[in-house]
Amino acid sequence: MNPLRPLLRAERDNVMAVVTATTTDAAASARLIAAEERGGARLTAASLVTPATVLVAIGLLIPLVILFRYSLNEFVAQRKLMVEAVTVANYVKFFTDPYYVNILVRTLRVSVTVTVICLVLGFPLAYVLARTQSRFKNLLIMLVVLPLFVGNAVRAAGWMTLFGSKGAINATLMGLGVITTPIEIMYTETAVIIGIAAVNLPFMVLSLQSVIEGISRDVEEAAFSLGAHPVAMFRRVLWPLALPGVLAGTILTFILGMNAYATPVLLGGPKFQMMGPLVYGQFAGVNNWPFGAAISFILMTATLLLTVAANVIVQRRYKR
Amino acid sequence: MTSRFVLSRRAALRGAAGVAGAAALGAPALAQANKKVVVGTWGGDYSRLLAKNIETPILIPKGWEVVKDEAQDPARRAKVLAEKSLRRGTTDIQALSANNMYDMNEAGTLEPIDYSKIPNAANLLPEMKYAWGLGHIYSGKVILYNPKLIATPPTTFADTLDPKHGNKLGIIDIQYQYTMMAASLASGGAMNNFEPGKARLLECRKAGVRIYPTNEALAQGLKNEEIGLCIMWKARAVQWQNAGIPVQTVAAKEGVPLFVSGMCIPKNAPNKDGSYAYLDAMLTPSAQEAFAIDMGYNPTVKNAKVAADVQKRIGFDEEEQARLKDLDYGYLSSNDSAFKEWWDKSFKG
Secondary structure (H helix, E strand, O other), X not given: OOOOHHHHHHHHHXXXXXXXXXXXXXXXXXXXXXXXXXXXXXXXXXXXXXXXXHHHHHHHHHHHHHHHHHHOOEEEOOOOEEEXXXXXXXXXXXXXXXXXXXXXXXHHHHHHXXXXXXXXXHHHHHHHHHHOOOOOHHHHHHHHHHHHHOOHHHHHHHHHHHXXXXXXXXXXXXXOOOOOOOOOOOOOHXXXXXXXXXXXXXXHHHHHHHHHHOOOHHHHHHHHXXXXXXXXXXXXXXXXXXXXXHHHHHHHHHHHHHOOOHHHHHHHOXXXXXXXXXXXXXXXXXXXXXXXXXXHHHHHHHHHHHHHHHHHHHHHHHHO | OHHHHHHHHHHHHHHHHHHHHHHHHXXXXXXXXXXEEEEEEOOHHHHXXXXXXXXXXXXXXXXXXXXXXXXXXXXXXXXXXXXXXXXXXXOOEEEEEHHHHHHHHHOOOEOOXXXXXXXXXXXXXXXXXXXXXXXXXXXXXXXXXOOOOOOOOOOOHHHHOOHHHHHHEEEEHHXXXXXXXXXXXXXXXXXXXXXXXXXXXXXXXXXXXXXXXXXXXXXXXXXXXXXXXXXXXXXXXXXXXXXXXXXXXXXXXXXXXXXXXXXXXXXXXXXXXXXXXXXXXXXXXXXXXXXXXXXXXXEOEOOOOOOHHHHHHHOOOHHHHXXXXXXXXXXXXXXXXXXXXXXXXXXXX
């Protein structure tokens, strides 16, 4: 039997306690509500829940229902008008045309790549942030969040000055004599991946950092004291315990990647298409609302399915 | 009981104060409501110059308040269409290109223009007078080249949209219609037949043509010599020359497709008196002359006087004027979706 197992189990329970903080909060509020009910204020729960529910219903569910209805309508291309109908033609068009399927595949590829990059770069950073005893810890966390202080478009503009054929990177390399003709970075998939990864990294780091902080340093030291190599410690102790944070971070990063708009438009250029800009183009550019609505639903479904699948897989592994 | 009495007295006082306040604030607001014009327009220079040349000198002194709804035209068109079923829309004027105005009218969103309410329209060029809108300024699609990079000046669209230029040729994504039009004219097509130009564009693509998302991005490409030639409105060329970008212009032998930027009134505009006041102000000779100087576009009224040197840079001589080609709006509108699909899938894809 692994001598660490009891310790690990206790630690896992600790982490679960952190991860399920919301559940605990819910329990606390349930107790509060019960107390209030005893006091006679039976309507409090309803009055607390109603505003948010109404807001979500009006602001999200109703538009989604309308959008779904639009996705079943027809589009008269000659007059650029939507005509009421009940047809799945828009969905069929998407999945039977390699052009659109490629855009979905490209979006998935970019999102997965970005998520992996964020995880690889974000984990060590999150670990250092979680473990540091420095009095500048808060400042360091602020530095991680700093890129989120400017909008996506502004940040992309910054990348554009770096990536252009006479941008900082090319100018430096040419100045040093490393290259003679500029490297094409702007308007490529690489530029888009770098751009989105930079936007998403703080989300990954913060998700991981909060969970790693909840993992006691003692379990790591216990592993070392039993002769575990750092790699073994990471693989068998740290990583399994940090999985909930990894899951939260990857889901956030993946969803943001799937729905990216400004970065692919500005850094990917006209020839590089992803799902977000495609939806906008159909609605605003060619006024094809039915097809735009269908693409929105395909994007939303793909994102949801993959997110749920990742969740299920990780949860299953976590239970082992 | 006492506390209840105090509360209700306070409530009564608050209520009274509220009513008085609302009356005080609301009365002038109501009185001014019919002096407010909401203008949907592109942002940037165009919006700034609307304020400088039309609103500040002409409308504001007459008591009008102008509010801008700034966005690119696709977003504004989508908004007008979305508001179509509303009794009251949110804009009184929309600034759109002539072909977009045609589209919006086809979609049943525009008010037929009553020219009797626009005294200045008496001088409007007949070709800028549509049943659903008015031309505000115009220019034409010409060839731009940088003499440093392109040794032999092109004279035709065929010389320009030629694969031999490789990645020194630049194309603007959002101007797919005009690019297909020019390629078609270069390949024996016509203003109502873009098919012959497609093969030429695909060859340019294969040769490495650079595609820029916007006019501004293309200007940047010209400036840093990424590209040496392109096609563009003559007015833009003038602006870029003023900004120090070394480009020369040539009116292509095949013709000069017209670009008309106009204004129209959404059917459900909340203040149509304001719409007409704006349209009339926009045709005032002084405003038209200022746009020629500031933006390099030609006036659409006959009584605007443009200095000879400015006219030489922005306008077209007699021979070139004979080659001005108005667009076939019906053809463009009914095929636009197909053009865009071809552009996205076959040309860019």
